[in-house]
Amino acid sequence: MAGAIKLKSSTLVETLVAVTVLSIVAALSIGVFLAISTPGSSSGSMMMAQQKSSEMLDTISSYSLTQNDEISISIENLNYRVSFADYQTNVKKAEVEVLDNRGRLVYTRQRLYYFDE
């Protein structure tokens, strides 16, 4: 038949396999891309930073407030640093900064505390 395309069965199978492999690779690439690019799923580190920051703010002692005693800890490749600053009379501002192991600021929170020496 004039103009008809004839493909060998083996070529077709190879093409299909190639398409399939490409699709799987593309899907995995998307998955990896999403895993490292979105804050909500970046290896769960943001969730971890959020949860740990809350815990740290909930458990700040009156000693830390009165002495401006900075807190610094490192958990699972994230460094947490709590610093204090005067906000107004008898009120201190506590700020949690979370840095990754390259020193980049990835998360921050702040809260005010009443204290009376």
Next chain:
Amino acid sequence: MLKAGSLAYAIAVSVIVAIICTMMILLAYMNRSYFIHTDWHDRLKDNAHSAISIGLTSDSNEDFQEWKDLFEDGSDSVWIKKRRWGAYEVIFASAKHRNLEFSKTAIKAYTSEETKALALWLTDRNRPLQISGNALLKGNCSLPKKGLDRAYIEGKNYTRKELMYGEKSLSTSKLPEIDKELLDYWSKYLRKEYNQQDSLVDAGKMEKQLSHSFQKKTIIYHSSEEIDLRDIDLSGNILISSEKNIKVGEEVTLNQVILVAPIITLEKTRASSLHIIASDTVILGEDVEMEYPSSIIMKSTDQVPYLKISEGVNFRGCIVSALGDLMRRTNNLSMEINEKAFLKGQVYCEGNFEHMGTIEGTVIANNFLLKTPSGIYENHLLNGKIDRTELSKNFGGLAFGGWKNKSKTIEWLEL
């Protein structure tokens, strides 16, 4: 030539891959949304907490409500509201972001170095305090120069080894001043001068069951006649005011509600937390229970106010009986505590105080007066117990003039 079977195979694989990709994208999106939602929730919680901290520093005697930017203009705005509530203050804070909102309500009270171990402060009226029977003074006492003495009253001697258990210091001829603004504030309510944060409702329209948030205006159920409270369950930002008297029955549930009237009578009431403002008489009937932080404020207008605390009463909080301009020598009792009554907290009495019960906390009084069938005894204490060691050093109560008062949150409310 294409085989149909191969094409179907290719389409099936593509569909599966597409579904997996879509699911992964959806999962990532949901993760992201969840994170953003919880993060904002946490940030709003932080901001509401921060607003309460700011409210605690406020020494303004006026009620107020305002928007405040916490850290940056516009992005961390919080709504703070403060108003007096009985002997305490209520601070309400709310932080919002789009349709998310987090609010907190705290009750603020005061503590001071002076009251941390103080059991009794008694005005020096050039008379000793005479104690008899099973009376107990445990904790630090500020007493008149003439100190303490044993007395023989109604056939009873003082039964303990020591006259007091704690450190002794000298008091002065002038009672420590209670926060005058507190008394003035509630005097206005006794005169029916309500403020702008109040919403006046006829007491006849009182709901049987109501929980009213401190975010809203205070509901004032007002009546010019007697109010008899039966079968009701009220909590929160509610004030009940009568120009005559209020009676509270035993099947009533009140939580954080304020009662304002010249005369208030409670019959076997069990209140989570109740605040009473009266000018004439308050009777806490048998077995009345009022949990911390409750309060009673009695402010005289033209006569000495009278508070009776009956047998079986269990009261936790602060009591203030103020005479103001009526402070003069009289044999009328301002406060009478039955032998089987129990109080935990602070008692401030400018008038004559007959104490025969048990107080775990601090008493600041002008004069003890004991009325018995055989006579009236001035500055005598028969069987009355005052034990400061059974109350937390950081108990949150009243603010006193000239003492270094520190604010503290004593309770978080779900209202």
